[in-house]
Amino acid sequence: MDRFDALQAFARVVEAGSYTKAAQTLRISKTTVTQLVQQLEARLRVKLLNRTTRKVQVTADGALYYERVVRLLADLEEADTSLSNASASPKGRLRVDVPSPLATLILAPALPAFHARYPDIQLDLGVSDRQVDLIGDNVDCVLRGGELGDSSLIARRVGELRFGVYAAPRYLERAGTPAHPRELEDTHHRIVGFLRANSGKVAPIDMRHGDECITVRGRHVVALDDGNAYLAAGLAGMGVLWLPHYMAQAHVARGELVPLFDDWQFDPMPLHLVFPPNRHVGAKLRAFIEWIDELMARHAPVAAGKMHDNGGT
Template structure:
């Protein structure tokens, strides 16, 4: 291959599943994107993309080729800046995914300083509660909370995210402010149940003991499957919640929520910076990981 342009165009089409959207994001004509990918397929001797009237999907050969192409593009980008002494360690496109509330409450408010210091950085930020596929969806890295269940991924610990108990002032005025775990029962408290999958058993109210952490099953009027809805239910006075300190702090500072049982907080959540392969730890990704760790540090235990 004479240059990396074909790989860049192919990777963008594969990630966006559309020649039109990929061409628009790269500032080229759709026809050029289609021609370049067709020429690439002829050069490598394999069909890399399934094309339909609705979308574009990677073939089996395309998935293998895409994984290698992403590694090559990452290494080429790092090679370009290996002798740079300008301090601009983040340049080019960086595609990241993280939990929605973490993005909204902590990361996005800090981004203006990051982008001002790195004007050549093009950040694509996905914020969702689902577990994305790093390879198939073309993410350079993701931030995940909780256990890493996929052993094929490379996880770099960031810290333990502080968790707190909270409720709205209106709810506490109606039911009472608990001072002990027993008060949760005697005062008749209810909790909002967060469930990733409806139909599974709720986790209950977590609290520390001398032997670790235990769970107390409390009744609840509502079950939700997204963190924003979980927080909104507490703000509406529907019950107690246990959530990340970073996301709940703005509501507490504004008086919309009140922390309860501060000496009986739930177990902190492990936060990790995850990549699909060690080769994905380019200079740009490493720099973003360091920046993220600094931004989140005040919210870690």
């Protein structure tokens, strides 16, 4: 038995809650993962995991052992990177998940600069607006907009998205230009709905004008759960859109979108970089955090005094 492989397999099963998912992230067979954990238990003469037909549960002894294993694996990685001078030139694979519009409009165009600075980092970007299971999907970190629902995660606020309301000229020619946000509720006007990843429901929008504060839900004939598709539906004239400024500005400049309700304000949406509490923040992740901080400072700066959230690094 290779002790390092066995420890790594055990840790991944605990984190993923599944032998199958652990095997997928380690890129080995499920049989191999099972054998490594069994060999580890035999050597220790302790039951580390209880496996049922539905899930894998860590035993009390296994939970204590896992805490030590995570620290040991992190120390080994740190030792390897220090000897290879990785702190000066970070290297290795980094798995990151980001929303599709941010990836398309901000991150992807800036990747040549990232690669020039960190040529030895292999950046694997998952691009979606879905809710990612950081541990189960073996993702190092995610970039997400909105308030955080899981307080156990480590989060760093790296940006704030400012919003506006927009519609395509073809929609306004057909439906007319609404003078007040309430006209989107009970008239012939329509919005394009954006489906929240955690609930599958269309997200309402809070707006304010002086002392007047309202929540607009609107009426829709189409709702989408992907930011790029949401924008495309709006450009096609399917309804009124709520968009971050970075998504709208080029289309406004080309006359493809028209701003509405300019005298109404929105609270900015926080943008967080999030990673699991047990994930070692090595040189490559620190390098990515530093780069994202710089990138978002140009495109979606955070108001003074809001830079760090829970456990920010």
